[in-house]
Amino acid sequence: MTFELGPALLFCPADRPERFRKALERADAIILDLEDAVLPEAKAAARENVIEADLDPERVIVRVNAPGSEAFAADLDALAATDFRTVMVAKTESAQSLAPFDERYSLIALCETARGIQSADRIAAHPRVTAMMWGAEDLVASLGGTSSRNAEGHYRDIARYARARVLLESGAQGKAAIDAVHIAIDDTEGLQREAMDAAASGFRATACIHPSQVAAIRAAYRPDDDAVAWARAVLAAAATERGVFRFEGRMIDEPVLRHARSVVARVT
Secondary structure, X not given: OXXXXXXXXXXXXXXXXXXHHHHHHHOOEEEEEOOXXXXXXXXXXXXXXXXXXXXXXXXXXXXXXXOOOXXXXXXXXXXXXXXXXXXXXXXXXXXXXXXXXXOOOEXXXXXXXXXXXXXXXXXXXXXXXXXXXXXXXXXXHHOOOOXXXXXXXXXXXXXXXHHHHHHHHHHHOOOEEEEOOOOOOOOHHHXXXXXXXXXXXXXOEEEEOOHHHHHHHHHHHOOOHHHHHHHHHHHHHHOOOOOOEEEOOEEEOHHHHHHHXXXXXXXX
């Protein structure tokens, strides 16, 4: 199984079924959230909403509560009554914690605690994990901190480390990486900056919490016309060259050609 969703993945609280279809119309895929977005007293109704949801299962991710939590087993029972098979596992802290999922499921491991980041290499190697995501706020909370960002709105070093670790461990296993949400909904400039960095760094998608963020994420992952034209031209030139060659004043080798292929892949 491979991860084919993105680039804009929109969270939608599972206790708000009236939002499901509109959210799916706005984003590339939606994440029906049974975890943090739903109060404990509303979780049972949220599970029923997921069971009754008439949505394309190919474009739906369900976020379940953390393995070992009181709600986790009930979430799995609800999932089994649906056609949804792409599951985001909140607060994944070990590969062993994913054992309850059989071969029917494609897993997105959400590493958002110190233990989860520490175990990212082993989690990424799990055969049913197709993608990894990281979370800034829960991570900092797990360390006893108070904020993932500094006064200028940029990630603190610990958050930057976690982001890079999840990306590297995902890539080492050939899995996709998903960037964390930008919780400042009105900070479009900051969202654009981070999404552009995510796309350039190798993330396959960025999660978001509001429909207004979708357009900025899509734009960030879409290469501009000049980049696409250059990528296609250099790939065409490579078809007639052997080994390293010069193109428009630049040395071209296999890593550069891989960059070019990635650019073209985003528009095809």
